[in-house]
Amino acid sequence: MEKLQTAFINYIDKYGTTEVAIQLLILLGVLALAWLFHKVFEKWFLRKNHLNLESGKKLSRANRGILQGMRTIRRMVFPLSTALMILIAKITLQSLELQHNVLTILLPLFFGLAIVRVVIYFMRAALPGAKWLTAGEGLIATLIWSGFVLYSVGWLDVVIQGLDAVGFSIGNDNRLSLLGIIKLILMSAVFLLVALWLSRQLDVRLRKSSVLDISMRVAVGKIFKFSVITIAILTALSSVGIDFTALAVFGGALGVGIGFGLRNIVSNFISGFILLFDRSIKPGDVITIGETFGWVVALHARYVVVKNREGVETLIPNENLVTSEVINWSFSDRKVRLKLPFQISYDDDPEQAMQTITDAVSDMERVLMNPDPVCRLMGFGDFGIELQLRVWITDPQNGVANIRSEINLAIWKAFKQAGITIPYPRQDIHFLSNPTLQKPVS
Secondary structure (H helix, E strand, O other): OHHHHHHHHHHHHHHOOHHHHHHHHHHHHHHHHHHHHHHHHHHHHHHHHOOOHHHHHHOOHHHHHHHHHHHHHHHHHHHHHHHHHHHHHHHHHHHOOOOOHHHHHHHHHHHHHHHHHHHHHHHHHHOOOOHHHHHHHHHHHHHHHHHHHHHHHOOHHHHHHHHHHOEEEEOOOEEEEHHHHHHHHHHHHHHHHHHHHHHHHHHHHHHOOOOOOHHHHHHHHHHHHHHHHHHHHHHHHHHOOOOHHHHHHHHHHHHHHHHOOOHHHHHHHHHHHHHHHHOOOOOOOEEEEOOEEEEEEEEOOOEEEEEOOOOOEEEEEHHHHHHOOOEEOOOOOOOEEEEEEEEEOOOOOHHHHHHHHHHHHOOOOOOOOOOOOEEEEEEEOOOOEEEEEEEEEOOHHHOOHHHHHHHHHHHHHHHHHHOOOOOOOOOOOOOOOOHHHHOOOO
């Protein structure tokens, strides 16, 4: 009990002074001014950009990007303005030779809050759609801000020395400590975020490019992304003092792993670049491979995403597209010809039926008029005259079965109006009389 009383008295003697009270009053004034500046800045920004924070889902893609950046700036304004005003107050007290220890402790904390906002913004920009980022934002912010807290109270050097003391040796000249592992993780995260952000910015520029076709855009984007990620990892390893010669054993083990267990992964990776450079399959192409029919949605490092008319997305390994037979309905030309067979009765006029068929499809939106729809007499079947309609379309990704159904329905209605009969299978059985069968059996 006496120790607690002594500690309390020492705390009062250290911080229960007039100088500390002045610093606290200055802090309250700084917080009020920072909050006011934050509100004024927010109203000015909203009025300038004509945006509403509550209508983010209804904005265009460009305005959503502006809105996300504005939200980040809005969150940075308060801690950054508070830190700047605390810095001014600290310099002022220092010039007047007054105590400023409280402001010295608080200054890095508010700078840390601003840096946390910047880091989260870059992570969102580099990793769009990452669900784990939304769930882990709080943990990431806490870890970063904890470092500033340790620095403010003067414990950071002690913690660094303790982490550096825990480690083990690798070979004769290399030592890996817990501090080195943390540095490696942090440096890798920083360089990878920068690399992914640069890659995303290049992808945005490539989408707007009209010089390169879509296949080359994807190829350039993936090569750049692979290169910057490799450079980021090597730079992170070098920044923490890891000798690359120490990774020779790991490189040999990786080569053996590629030769055995990772062969298919590497094959799919290389096949992806083959597909991009030979331009045999591009995003937007309509393909058939095996039982799968649909259009190519995206090309990834290991697989291709093919989406069918039912909305089901099939992930096809790149190696399968290189080694298997693939029907590309839009390889050199998006025009596709459809053949639809029909039969009419032998009692009907085939020329009239052929003209009726072509007239029935001439007004259809998806059927091309150049080349014109044509109808051919293909033969004389067992039950009727065999006709075949041939039409061209340019949008097979919108479905082939549906346009066949529309054409069949239109021709059925046209036949009904023209009195043309569609025959159905019929067989006549004739019984011939046989005198021997009529004799009675004795």
